[in-house]
Amino acid sequence: MQSNDVKRITVIGSGQMGHQIAMLSALGGYETIIQDVRESALKDAASKLEDIMSKWVTKGKISDSQKAAAFARLQFYLDLEDAVKDADLIIEAVTEKLDVKKEVFAKLEQFAPRHTIFATNSSTIVNSLLAHVTSRPDKVVNMHFFFPPLVMDCVEVVRSEYTSEETTQIAMDVCQKMNRTAIRLEKEISGFVANRILGALQKEAVYLYEQGIADYKDIDIICRKALAHPIGPFELMDLSGLDVAKFVMEQRYQETGNPEDKPFDCVVEKVKKGELGRKTGKGWYEYSPEKVKNN
Ligand SMILES: NC(=O)c1ccc[n+]([C@@H]2O[C@H](COP(=O)([O-])OP(=O)(O)OC[C@H]3O[C@@H](n4cnc5c(N)ncnc54)[C@H](O)[C@@H]3O)[C@@H](O)[C@H]2O)c1
Known part of the structure; x- marks a missing residue:
């Protein structure tokens, strides 16, 4: 064909x-x-x-x-x-x-x-x-x-x-x-290219936050202002859903067995509390119903 x-x-x-x-x-x-x-x-x-x-x-x-x-x-x-x-x-x-x-x-x-x-x-x-x-x-x-x-x-x-x-x-x-x-x-790899790069960025962003280097809001600002990203890594997690971020990491961990690929504790905690991001009105940030509707 x-x-x-x-x-x-x-x-x-x-x-x-x-x-x-x-x-x-x-x-x-x-x-x-x-x-x-x-x-x-x-x-x-x-x-x-x-x-x-x-x-x-x-x-x-x-x-x-x-x-x-x-x-x-x-x-x-x-x-x-x-x-x-x-x-x-x-x-x-x-x-x-x-x-x-x-x-x-x-x-x-x-x-x-x-x-x-x-x-x-x-x-x-x-x-x-x-x-x-x-x-x-x-x-x-x-x-x-x-x-x-x-x-x-x-x-x-x-x-x-x-x-x-x-x-x-x-x-x-x-x-x-x-x-x-x-x-x-040309070859298969878990996560393909875009999501692997995104995952690496997210992993580093959460590491810096968990180490107390900077607040998550400021890490988002640095990514937007200094790296010209249209959206920060924490804002993006809220957009696609913290449950999705957790699921993707669980899948990767299952495949690799590498402890570094385990879902982040702070993300697991938020998912437990039902703070999944924009879809529930709260994740890293809080969203008013109007703002969720408009985005
Ligand atoms: N949502 C994303 O951001 C995104 C991005 C890229 C790729 N994907 C991939 O796209 C696929 C679909 O994701 P989604 O977000 O659209 O999911 P979704 O849950 O919105 O939609 C899945 C649809 O599949 C239907 N379905 C379930 N079993 C079926 C069956 N046996 N036959 C026919 N229909 C069936 C469901 O009724 C539902 O309407 C997944 O493999 C996902 O990994 C999703």
Whole structure:
């Protein structure tokens, strides 16, 4: 198969990531299906996308007719078999649990055509952990979009030792058609590139805070003012969720066994207290309902 042969894309999972990846696909000209096991998730996805695309039209990012054309290419399915039976590329964006993803990949193997490429959008699970539940490890790849996909212009395309050059190149070309900058990672590594660098920054920031070198607010200010980061590491933890930060560190620790990768005590403590960041109104910082709504 060549990149131009990819006409139909199915996205599995219409949560925070999936619905926006599907919209990028429809905007990129692909016949797109978005599938989820929950009808409410599909309905939510449809209404959120309507809102975002209407804002894009108001801001002049796309025309009314481009919006209409993209929605005409986008369909919502509950049934997995129907959703994947004609797909050339499937992008899986279901819950971040290995067992759930394995089950999905096994079903994809059963229902999708022989030529179909299977991509996972997982942030932590490398594709070789899923490839062996299929009989096409050469056609399995990571396409790691960033949150929120309609805003963040980067995709890490990660190949395993089994992924073919053809599959990797098709994934890269599809990202380009979706108007996203794709970067190739030639080998698998837990956390890929962006989240490893972010993790290292967070680790150092928390170390400096726990050592009493500077207050967390001042560490955020230094990162913003001296390093020109758009947001400080503690502010970013609040944005993505302290529970997420803890989960990512637990995963890494499980893989490496390195005590330095254990979740930070101060983060564990905050998660216990339900101080998860913006979503609960309190994390490192406190958020008024209006501020949470506006951000
Ligand atoms: N949220 C992020 O910041 C982010 C960033 C990059 C990558 N990711 C990755 O994207 C994936 C999805 O994350 P999310 O934040 O969108 O999760 P989410 O919880 O918002 O959405 C997951 C969706 O998958 C659906 N689902 C669960 N099991 C399913 C199944 N068997 N078949 C079909 N649908 C099923 C759920 O109903 C839900 O709608 C994860 O692998 C995650 O690691 C997330």
